Each structure stands twice: as C-alpha cells, then as structure tokens.
Amino acid sequence: MTDGPNGAVVSAVGVSRAFSMPAGPVVAVRDVTLTIAPGEHTAIRGPSGCGKSTLLHILGCVDAPTSGSLIFDGRDVAGLSDRARSLLRLRHIGFVFQRFFLLPMLTAAENVELPQAEAGVAKAERRHRSLELLDYVGLGARAGHRPSQLSGGEMQRVAIARALANQPRLLLADEPTGELDQVTGEHVAALLDRVNADGTALVVVTHDLALAGRARRVLTMRDGRIEDEARQ
Amino acid sequence: MRAPLAFAWRSLVRQPARAALAILGVAAVGALLLDMLLLSEGLVLSMRELLDRMGFDIRVTAVEALPGSGPDLTDAPAAAAAIAALPGVRAVRTIRSEGVELWTDTVHSGGIFLGVGGEPAQLWTILRGRDLAAGPELVISEYAADLLHLEPGDTVTVRASCDGGPEAPPPATFRVAGIVELPFDTPDAVTAGTTLASLEAACGVTGGIADFLAVASTGDADAAAARIRAARPDLRVFTNDEMIGLVQQGGFTYFRQISTVLTAVTVSFALLLITVLLTVSVNQRLAEVAALRALGFSRRRVVLDVLCESALIIGLGGALSLPLGLLLASWLDTILKRMPAIPAQIHFFVLEPQALAAHAALLAATALVAAVYPMQIVARLPIAATLRNEVIS
Numbered sequence: 001m002t003d004g005p006n007g008a009v010v011s012a013v014g015v016s017r018a019f020s021m022p023a024g025p026v027v028a029v030r031d032v033t034l035t036i037a038p039g040e041h042t043a044i045r046g047p048s049g050c051g052k053s054t055l056l057h058i059l060g061c062v063d064a065p066t067s068g069s070l071i072f073d074g075r076d077v078a079g080l081s082d083r084a085r086s087l088l089r090l091r092h093i094g095f096v097f098q099r100f101f102l103l104p105m106l107t108a109a110e111n112v113e114l115p116q117a118e119a120g121v122a123k124a125e126r127r128h129r130s131l132e133l134l135d136y137v138g139l140g141a142r143a144g145h146r147p148s149q150l151s152g153g154e155m156q157r158v159a160i161a162r163a164l165a166n167q168p169r170l171l172l173a174d175e176p177t178g179e180l181d182q183v184t185g186e187h188v189a190a191l192l193d194r195v196n197a198d199g200t201a202l203v204v205v206t207h208d209l210a211l212a213g214r215a216r217r218v219l220t221m222r223d224g225r226i227e228d229e230a231r232q
Numbered sequence: 233m234r235a236p237l238a239f240a241w242r243s244l245v246r247q248p249a250r251a252a253l254a255i256l257g258v259a260a261v262g263a264l265l266l267d268m269l270l271l272s273e274g275l276v277l278s279m280r281e282l283l284d285r286m287g288f289d290i291r292v293t294a295v296e297a298l299p300g301s302g303p304d305l306t307d308a309p310a311a312a313a314a315i316a317a318l319p320g321v322r323a324v325r326t327i328r329s330e331g332v333e334l335w336t337d338t339v340h341s342g343g344i345f346l347g348v349g350g351e352p353a354q355l356w357t358i359l360r361g362r363d364l365a366a367g368p369e370l371v372i373s374e375y376a377a378d379l380l381h382l383e384p385g386d387t388v389t390v391r392a393s394c395d396g397g398p399e400a401p402p403p404a405t406f407r408v409a410g411i412v413e414l415p416f417d418t419p420d421a422v423t424a425g426t427t428l429a430s431l432e433a434a435c436g437v438t439g440g441i442a443d444f445l446a447v448a449s450t451g452d453a454d455a456a457a458a459r460i461r462a463a464r465p466d467l468r469v470f471t472n473d474e475m476i477g478l479v480q481q482g483g484f485t486y487f488r489q490i491s492t493v494l495t496a497v498t499v500s501f502a503l504l505l506i507t508v509l510l511t512v513s514v515n516q517r518l519a520e521v522a523a524l525r526a527l528g529f530s531r532r533r534v535v536l537d538v539l540c541e542s543a544l545i546i547g548l549g550g551a552l553s554l555p556l557g558l559l560l561a562s563w564l565d566t567i568l569k570r571m572p573a574i575p576a577q578i579h580f581f582v583l584e585p586q587a588l589a590a591h592a593a594l595l596a597a598t599a600l601v602a603a604v605y606p607m608q609i610v611a612r613l614p615i616a617a618t619l620r621n622e623v624i625s
Contacts, residue, residue: 053620062526063616083530090528098623101523105246115527162527175623 008035008071009170009201010059015068016224017054028054030224031068036170041196042203043215051224052205053174059203060093060172061085073169090119094163094200096173096192100155102147108134108158109143115165126165133161137191153184160191164200171195173204177211189214236533240540247513251545254509258549258595259556261502265495266557266591267564270581272491277582279479282415282575283472287354288325288446289453291470292460298478299327299444299470304395308442311464312349315447318463320456323448325350326428328441333391334372334424339380343422345392346414347431349442356425360384361410368430369409376422377411384410390424394435401436419569419576487580499594502546506602510542514606521610522618535607542603543596550595557591558583 017029028051036042036059044052057063058070061077070077072088080088089095102111109130116126134140137157139150147155156176163171173192177185189211196202206212213232220228244251283289292315295302305311308326316324326349333342348355352363356371361384364371370390372382382388391403406426417423432439449456453471460469470478514521521534561581568580 053623054616057616057619060526062619083532086525086528086530088528089526093528095523095526097523097526097619099519101520103242103520105242114524115529118527118529118533166528174619 007037009038009040009073011035011071012055012058012065013069013071015055015058015065015070017051017058017063018066027224029058029065032224032226033068034059034219034226036201036203038169038201039196039199040201040217041193041215042201042217042219043212044203044205044219044221045207045209045212046221046227048207050221052221054224055221056172056174056203056205059170060095061089062095090115091166092169094166094168094171096156096159096163096171096176098175098178100147100152100159100179102155102158102162104147107144107146108139108150108161111147111158112161112165115162119166121166129165130161133164134158136164137161151184152180153187156180156184156188157191160188160195164195168200170201170203173202173206175206175208176204177206177208185211236536236540237544240537240544243513243517243537244541244544250509250513254506254545255549255552257505258502258546259552261498261505262550262553262591262595263557263560265498265502265594266553266587267561267581268491268495268498269587269590269594270557270561270583271564272488272495273584273587274580274582275487275578276476276480277584278577278579280472280476281582282577283475286415286446288323288448289472290447290449290457290460291475292445292447292464293443293468293470296468298475304328304441304443305445305467306441308445309349309439311467312442312445314463315445315460318456318459320450320452320459321447322450323350323354325354325446326442327355327446328428328431328443330392330394330431330435332393332424332434334376334380334422335389336380336382336386341376341379341422343376343424345390345431345434346423346425347428348425349428349439351427355446356412356414358410358412361408364409364425364427368404368406368426368433370406370424370426370430371410371412372408372425373414373417373421373423374411375417375420376424377408379422382408382411384408388424390434392431392434394432394437395441401434404434406430406434413577415577416575417577418573421576495594499598502595502598503602506542506545506598507605509545510538510603510606511609513541514538514609518609518613518618519622521613522615522622525613525615526619531611534610534613538607538610539600539603542599542606546595546599546602550592553591553595554588 012032012034015029015032018025018027032055046052058065112130112133113126131143134143137160139154139157177188180188192202193214212218216232218230219226291299293299293302294305312324312326315321328347330345332345386408387405388408389403390406414423457469457471524534565579565581
C-alpha cells in the first residue's frame with residue numbers, strides 16, 4: 001500500500017463522533033482535522049472523557065465518524081465494507097490496548113502468531129517472525145509462556161509484538177502504560193520509541209505526561225476538540 | 233492454530249470444568265435422543281426382521297386380519313396346492329395352532345400346539361436334536377423343555393384340543409425330536425410343533441382348516457402376491473411390507489408418538505443447554521473478541537469461532553452419547569421386554585443406520601441453531617464501544 005495523495009498514512013478531515021444517550025446525544029469528537037505522516041510519533045493527551053480514545057478508534061477504523069471523512073492511504077474508509085476495513089486493520093494498523101487483551105489460552109508466541117495466521121502467513125514463516133518479534137521486545141526466552149505466567153509489563157510487550165506482527169504502517173496505543181508501574185511503563189515507552197524509530201507511525205493516547213513528552217508531536221484535546229498542538 | 237476448529241478447541245478448554253460439563257450434558261441428552269430414535273422404529277424393524285428371518289415373504293388369511301387373529305381358512309390344503317402351482321411361488325406352508333396339554337411322568341403343562349403342513353417346516357430354528365421326521369414327533373420350545381424336563385429322544389404325552397374336534401380326544405404319545413426356538417414365542421411360552429397331519433391326528437379331526445398360509449416367493453413378493461390375489465380373490469394376501477403396515481396401524485404407533493415427543497423435548501433441552509453455555513462463554517470474552525476485531529479479525533471469522541465451539545461441544549458430546557445411548561437402550565429393552573406377551577426375540581430398540589444418521593443430523597442442526605444467538609452477539613459487537621466499556625469497567 002502506498003501513501004495517500006498528501007503522503008499521509010491517515011487523515012481525518014472534519015470528523016465528529018456523537019453517541020446517542022438517554023439524556024440526549026453526547027459529542028465525543030468535534031470537527032477534528034488531523035493527519036498522521038509516515039513514521040510520525042504523535043501523542044494525544046487530555047482529561048478523561050475529552051474524546052482521545054474515540055479519536056484513536058476512528059483513526060484505527062474500528063469506529064466510524066458521524067460526520068467528516070477518514071482517509072487511510074488515500075482511500076476513504078467510509079466507502080469500505082466491513083470485510084475490507086478488517087483487512088485494512090489486519091495488514092496496516094496495529095493496536096496496543098491498556099489491558100493487553102492477550103488470549104490466555106495461547107502462549108506468547110501463539111498470541112503473536114494470531115494476526116499473521118489470520119493474514120494467511122504460512123506456519124513456518126509466522127513462527128519464525130513471532131520469535132523474531134519476541135526477541136525484539138526482549139521476550140525471546142518467554143515465547144512458550146502463557147499470559148498468566150507473565151508480568152504486566154511483559155504482557156504489554158507481547159501485545160506490542162502482536163501489534164507489529166503484520167508489519168503495520170500505523171501503531172495505535174491506547175494508554176499503553178495505564179496498567180503498569182512507573183519503571184515498567186518506562187520500559188514499554190522505550191520499546192514504543194524504538195518501534196517508531198524503526199519506521200512505524202505511532203499514535204499514543206495517554207494521561208501520562210512523561211509518555212506524551214516522548215512524542216515529537218503532542219495534541220491536547222478538550223471537549224472533543226484538539227485544543228493545542230505542540231511539536232518538539 | 234489458524235484453523236477455526238483448533239482455535240475453538242483452545243477457547244473451549246480454557247474453562248475445562250465448564251467444557252466437561254457441557255460435553256457430558258450433551259452426551260446425556262444425546263444418549264436419550266438416540267434411544268428415542270431407536271425406539272421410534274425399533275419394534276417395527278424387529279418385527280420385520282423376525283418375519284424375514286422365517287423365510288416366508290407372503291401370508292394368506294381368510295379375512296383382512298393379522299395371521300392367527302381372524303377366522304380360519306376352511307379349504308387350506310386346496311388353497312395351498314393352488315398357490316404352490318403359481319409361477320413365482322417357491323414354497324407354501326399351512327399353519328394351524330391349537331391348544332394342548334403336555335405331560336410327562338412328573339410334570340404337566342398347557343401350551344400351544346403348532347401344526348405345519350409342507351416339508352420342511354422351516355418355522356423354527358433347531359437348538360438341540362433334529363427336525364421332525366416320520367411318525368408322531370414334535371419339537372418343543374426351550375422353556376417347555378426346561379419345564380417338562382425333556383430332551384431330544386424323550387417321549388411326552390399330548391392332548392390337543394382343536395376347533396371342530398372332540399372335546400376330549402384321547403391322549404397321544406409323541407417323541408421329542410428337537411428343542412427349538414420359535415421367532416414369535418414369548419420367553420415363557422410352552423410351545424410344541426409338529427406336522428399338520430400329526431396335529432390333526434392328535435385332535436381327532438380331518439384336514440382342511442388352517443390359521444393361515446405362509447408363502448415363500450422366488451424373489452419378487454409383490455408379483456407373487458398379485459398372482460395369488462388373482463387366483464384366489466376370496467383370500468387376503470399380505471406381503472411382509474403389508475404385514476408391517478398392518479402392525480403399525482394396530483398400535484405400534486404409540487412408540488413412534490412417544491419417541492417423537494421425547495425427541496423434541498431432548499433436542500430442545502440440548503439447544504437450551506448449548507445456547508446458554510455459549511452465550512455465557514461469549515459474554516465473558518466480549519473484550520477479547522473486540523480486541524481481535526480491532527486487530528483485523530473479520531466478523532465472519534469470529535462468528536465461525538463460536539460456531540466451531542458449538543460444533544465441538546456437540547460433536548464430542550454426540551460421540552460420547554453413542555456408547556452411552558446403546559448401553560441405556562440395552563437396559564431399557566430388558567425392562568420393556570418383561571411386559572407380558574412380548575416375544576423373546578422382539579426388541580424395542582434396534583440400531584440401524586437411519587437412526588444413527590437422524591441422530592447425527594439432529595445434533596448437527598442443534599449445534600447450528602444453538603450457536604445462532606451467541607453468533608449474533610459476536611457479529612453485532614460494536615468494537616470501539618466494547619473496548620471503551622472494558623476500560624471503564
């Protein structure tokens with residue numbers, strides 16, 4: 001897949017997202033325009049409920065804006081079928097969640113293999129790549145361990161390896177250190193820096209000022225809008 | 233691991249106790265289902281097998297009634313001779329049954345006396361000794377032999393009482409040629425069989441009367457039956473298929489009705505069991521499913537995982553239900569056969585490929601239908617909202 005017309009991995013143009021609630025509609029994201037360039041490292045911060053995660057979900061094609069458009073690699077995502085959006089996520093987007101969401105019945109290596117298997121990668125190749133990725137995140141020796149045998153930081157590192165399994169162009173991380181202590185969070189943040197330095201565009205949603213401070217571009221959201229943008 | 237079945241298996245066994253309970257539940261329900269299916273046709277199939285085993289595929293009676301249950305044929309020898317001469321007919325036997333008293337020096341018993349015209353008799357299976365030869369000989373059922381302490385070669389005194397004969401004919405002495413098994417005998421039947429001529433002699437009557445004629449065709453029973461009907465329109469002719477039809481009209485449908493109702497109940501129970509288990513299981517891992525969808529798993533794939541899980545529970549439970557069902561059927565058969573007047577060789581539960589196919593088809597349909605609701609949950613799962621709710625919770 002090539003870059004979009006403007007060279008962006010993903011562009012949100014005037015996107016808003018409203019949720020129907022019993023007390024009336026709640027607008028989580030209001031008229032946000034944002035472009036993520038290849039290899040860019042962006043942090044989105046702001047108070048709880050400001051719409052950070054919703055914006056991340058829109059950028060990751062797991063949620064659809066109620067207005068505005070999302071262009072991924074030059075294609076308007078609104079025009080894609082559910083199947084095509086799944087394929088887009090599978091091949092081009094990696095997700096890291098606050099709560100890891102590793103499958104407890106699979107080993108670390110099998111968890112990393114899972115998206116590759118879904119993408120149709122041959123067994124030997126995906127096994128090899130999974131071990132490579134676990135080495136990359138410093139868990140080569142824990143490939144055969146199940147999530148219950150890993151610490152929180154180790155689980156998040158496996159989740160990062162899983163997110164990288166199909167070599168995505170964009171890695172989205174939603175509070176990736178939210179469940180971790182400070183030292184472990186530092187290790188995970190350093191790993192994300194390395195992933196970005198190796199060429200993957202990274203968007204991190206976080207409360208953590210230190211984690212946000214590692215990004216070259218920091219967006220501050222309030223009431224669904226991008227209130228401030230800083231580049232370092 | 234990519235194969236959905238393998239993935240579903242891993243999902244299933246992450247809760248081993250729940251998986252085991254589900255599989256055992258399906259096994260129990262599947263066993264009952266199998267038994268109901270075996271019961272629905274068991275008696276009919278068993279009856280059919282006994283009829284076929286006797287080697288005669290046509291019965292001829294005087295009226296539209298099961299052989300032995302209606303008026304006698306009054307010109308049996310002439311009818312037998314006429315039918316034997318028809319093309320497509322291989323053999324004809326004249327069957328007459330009367331009451332009899334049998335006694336030895338020490339034991340006395342009443343019973344049934346069968347007279348068979350035509351040789352060989354072919355109505356019984358020799359267990360010990362030999363078949364009838366010339367002279368006043370008889371064969372007796374195993375139960376009668378035990379009761380009267382008789383073995384082949386022994387003699388027994390017989391007093392037969394025939395319709396149309398003297399009320400108290402003089403007793404006659406018969407030699408026991410063999411101990412036999414009669415297909416429609418009850419376990420405690422005192423039955424003796426001899427030639428029609430010997431029975432008539434014992435009764436003090438002349439020939440002419442029979443309960444029915446048993447006819448063996450050369451292969452095409454329907455064609456032979458049609459020829460008999462054309463030759464003797466005054467008689468009623470039944471092929472084995474038609475006999476089974478009569479039997480089914482005559483009360484065997486109860487078992488089919490009962491089994492249909494119980495089959496519906498057991499299938500519904502299996503359906504609810506699997507639906508509840510899968511729904512609980514799916515609801516417990518909504519966040520995982522949403523994460524997999526976010527990682528690029530297609531809707532079709534996550535739905536297929538649920539279907540495979542259902543198929544695994546039903547498949548494993550269903551496989552386990554076969555030996556369990558057969559064991560249960562054997563036990564229930566023993567209990568039901570204790571009812572009075574049930575022939576020893578009749579079975580209520582008969583294993584046959586059609587019942588197995590119906591069992592498999594019903595379980596497969598159950599797996600599919602039981603998975604519909606949990607599949608819907610997964611298919612309609614809002615990815616972003618589920619992930620958000622998980623974090624909030």
